[in-house]
Amino acid sequence: MKCIQRSVGFVTLFVLVANGIAFSNGNSYTFENIEIVEARGEVLRETSVRVVFDETTMRVISRSSGTVIKEWSYDKIKSAEYSYTKNPRWKTGLGLGAAGILFPPLLLIAIPLGFTKHRRHWVTIRTDDDFAVLKVGKGIRKVFMPAFETRTSVQIKHSGMISSAKVKSE
Numbered sequence: 001m002k003c004i005q006r007s008v009g010f011v012t013l014f015v016l017v018a019n020g021i022a023f024s025n026g027n028s029y030t031f032e033n034i035e036i037v038e039a040r041g042e043v044l045r046e047t048s049v050r051v052v053f054d055e056t057t058m059r060v061i062s063r064s065s066g067t068v069i070k071e072w073s074y075d076k077i078k079s080a081e082y083s084y085t086k087n088p089r090w091k092t093g094l095g096l097g098a099a100g101i102l103f104p105p106l107l108l109i110a111i112p113l114g115f116t117k118h119r120r121h122w123v124t125i126r127t128d129d130d131f132a133v134l135k136v137g138k139g140i141r142k143v144f145m146p147a148f149e150t151r152t153s154v155q156i157k158h159s160g161m162i163s164s165a166k167v168k169s170e
Contacts, residue, residue: 029053033137053151080156081124
């Protein structure tokens with residue numbers, strides 16, 4: 001039994017370290033596989049960010065420039081909501097289908113893949129006068145959400161599936 005527990009612990013640690021999901025520096029936690037969605041005119045843009053939970057504040061930092069995009073003390077955060085969208089993988093299936101013309105065995109992968117869907121996970125954070133919409137990577141949402149709830153003492157409400165909007169990645 002102890003051998004199984006150690007194995008599970010080792011595998012979990014390995015996955016976290018290998019994927020760079022979250023790392024701790026003293027009393028702060030940093031999450032990397034996250035994007036913030038911001039409106040710029042009539043277009044929504046996604047920017048890769050790093051979310052840092054310090055002892056008293058949550059910061060959203062741009063991964064490309066290192067500038068702080070959002071920063072709140074935990075007592076200012078009023079609510080948070082989790083939702084997800086399902087999007088078809090038809091672009092992936094279409095690309096593999098085109099490659100299947102040159103290499104026909106790829107069609108065996110392309111056709112079923114074109115009919116599957118993948119989920120995108122969203123966390124919306126609100127204060128009295130500000131908000132942030134974060135697209136959280138599949139691999140870290142199960143770690144990010146408990147870290148958020150533990151640090152902020154705000155329970156994330158689960159709202160289920162929402163309809164997807166067109167978002168351009170930056």
